Amino acid sequence: MTVLLYDNPVSGNCYKVRLILSLLGIEFERREVSVLDLSDRIEVLGGLSPTLNVPVVVLDDGRPLAESNAILWHFADGTRYLPDDPYERARILQWMFFEQHKHEPAIAVLRYWQSIREEELPAAETEAKRDAGRVALRVMERHLREHDYFVGAGFTIADIALYAYTHVAPEGGFALDPYPAVTGWLARVAAEPGVTPISA
Numbered sequence: 001m002t003v004l005l006y007d008n009p010v011s012g013n014c015y016k017v018r019l020i021l022s023l024l025g026i027e028f029e030r031r032e033v034s035v036l037d038l039s040d041r042i043e044v045l046g047g048l049s050p051t052l053n054v055p056v057v058v059l060d061d062g063r064p065l066a067e068s069n070a071i072l073w074h075f076a077d078g079t080r081y082l083p084d085d086p087y088e089r090a091r092i093l094q095w096m097f098f099e100q101h102k103h104e105p106a107i108a109v110l111r112y113w114q115s116i117r118e119e120e121l122p123a124a125e126t127e128a129k130r131d132a133g134r135v136a137l138r139v140m141e142r143h144l145r146e147h148d149y150f151v152g153a154g155f156t157i158a159d160i161a162l163y164a165y166t167h168v169a170p171e172g173g174f175a176l177d178p179y180p181a182v183t184g185w186l187a188r189v190a191a192e193p194g195v196t197p198i199s200a
């Protein structure tokens with residue numbers, strides 16, 4: 001199987017997909033899409049992604065699939081990264097929804113504005129995003145004080161989803177030292193065979 005991936009190297013959401021494909025040994029071809037110049041999104045992604053966002057994969061039978069966590073779920077199904085137990089699967093979805101609704105909108109947005117666009121948001125908006133990101137990190141910290149991984153005893157796509165933007169959170173101005181359980185988890189994920197940072 002060879003997958004076509006519409007990708008951007010700095011996007012944490014795209015990183016999730018590159019990581020799961022690499023971990024599973026699935027060959028993929030990358031087509032880079034800018035996250036700064038959106039002028040050709042309809043031309044490039046129209047008909048592939050409802051939101052015209054990356055990542056998007058096109059399967060070897062021609063079917064497209066968008067949204068990073070949906071793509072994670074699709075490829076991880078039937079592998080060690082997604083348990084068979086219905087309750088465990090629901091808990092993985094719980095953390096993946098948290099990542100997209102509470103974590104990514106704060107931590108990823110500040111990273112994008114400060115390290116990729118290199119522009120400052122208005123001070124009030126920056127502080128609101130910073131506060132929201134700290135709330136998300138505190139949620140993770142509380143959970144990880146009692147657990148090595150987010151669901152069950154091992155590394156799953158819940159960890160992949162949350163690792164993507166957490167391991168580069170300092171690029172958005174988030175200090176991770178106040179969250180020792182989070183930093184311990186980051187080290188455990190980084191030590192998983194086949195896991196490389198987004199910069200790689």
